[in-house]
Amino acid sequence: MKKRLFVTGLSGFVGRHLKSRLNGHDSTWQVMPVAARYDLTDAKTLEGLWPELPDAVIHLAGQTFVPEAFRDPARTLHINLMGTLNLLQALKARGFTGTFLYVSSGDVYGQVSDDGFPITEQQPPAPCNPYAVSKLSAELLSLQWGISEGWPVVVARPFNHIGTGQKEHFVIASAARQICRIQQGLQTPQLSVGDIDVTRDFLDVDDVVSAYLALLEKGTPGRIYNICSGREQSVRSLIELLADIAQIEIQLTQDLARLRTVSQRRVCGSHARLHQITGWKPETTTQQSLRSILSDWEIRVRQE
Template sequence: MKKRLFVTGLSGFVGQHIQSRLASPDATWELLPAAHPYDLTTPGSLEDLWPQMPDAVIHLAGQTFVPQAFRDPARTFDINLLGTLNLLQALKARGFAGTFLYVSSGDVYGQVAEADLPIAEQQPPCPRNPYAVSKLSAEFLSLQWGLSEDWPVLVARPFNHIGTGQKDSFVIASAARQISRIKLGLQAPQLEVGDIDVTRDFLDVDDVISAYFALLEKGTPGQVYNICSGHEQSIRSLIEQLSDLAQIDVQLVQDPARMRRADQRRVCGSHQRLARTTGWSPRISIQQSLRAILSDWEKRVRQE
């Protein structure tokens, strides 16, 4: 018999990939739908949300765009911190006692000295934007709830993830969309970019989801886990790989509107704790990810 899983944020980038995975006949988890539409910032909308009690919850929903968090920090806290509190209280009222996985972000570490790379979970968090502060606050809230209510609560800190279906407000999706438009003759062979000479730790979204399920099955309650590839890659090199895959030449043009001051020039995480605890390791190569993303954007651009 399949275990019941409730996931917030199902309509988002990662949520859609979870839906696809659980639609498979050999999935060990069954997606438990909400009984009605809800809004995490409205506690009343969370009443009677679960016709059956889930065995586990993955809390994905949130305001994830850093520039938006600077524009409206209060709204970001309302969604990411108070929304989490509202969800926890609604689950408690319903008698939930299953596993709660809070999806945070590697962004909570803030600026990390190159001597401290790769970033392990022992690295003290030092968030540098309202989004990261809201995620770290909700981490502490979730872990406290686990202690107070005796629930198995785990925290995941995914680093950058990429894949099909991502909004083009994210750098690799934006580059893939523009390259697809250039290939189809809809745009001059110039790619507008921000600061692309930074490195980041990218992981395919399907590997990220595999890590979430590994944590539900084998994670240690009360622990925080990095989810990352363990390798750093420059944005420039990934854009060059995309243009090679598309078999086109592009000129990279810096767009001042896309330039964000990147204090952190290099990012590389360690997933050793996750691997030791669950046996998880990344399976999807960056080339496989980029190929799928490009193919997806070519289809989407044709439909625009």
């Protein structure tokens, strides 16, 4: 018999990939249907949400866009911290005692000096934006809940992930959309970009989903795990690779509106702990990811 898995944020970028994975594969998990519409910031909507008790929960839902967190930090904290508290309290009231996987972010590490790479879980968090503060706060809350309630709580810190279905305000999705618009004659061969001479640790969303499922099965309660590729790649190199795959010439122009406040210049994480405990490792190449993203945007641009 399959175990029941409740996932918040199932309609989001990662949630849709997770649902597709579990629906399309022989899995030990069955995603629970949502009994009613709910809002994590409104505790009353969570009452009676689970006719059957979940065996595990993956908490994906949240406000994930850093510029939005700077625009409205109170709302970001309300969604990401208080929303998590409301979820934990509602699960406790229902009698939940299963595994709770809190999805945080590699962004909690903040500014890391060059001698701190690759970033391990031993790196002290130093969040540089309200989004990262909200995620670190909810991490601590979830781990405290695990101690107080005796639940197996595991924290995941995913780094940058890319893939099909991502919203266009994320850098690689934005570049892919613009390249497809150029291909279809909808804009001149100029790409509007932010600061692309930074490096990030990019991981395909399907590998991220695999990591979450591996942590549900084998993650050690009370521990934190980086989810990352372990490779440092510049944003510029990925955009140039997208253009090469699409076989078009592009000119890059910097848009000041796309520049972020306080940006870490380099990012590269270590997934050694995750690999050691679960055996997980990345399976999707950057080329495979970018080809899928372009194919996805080709369709989406036609439908705009």
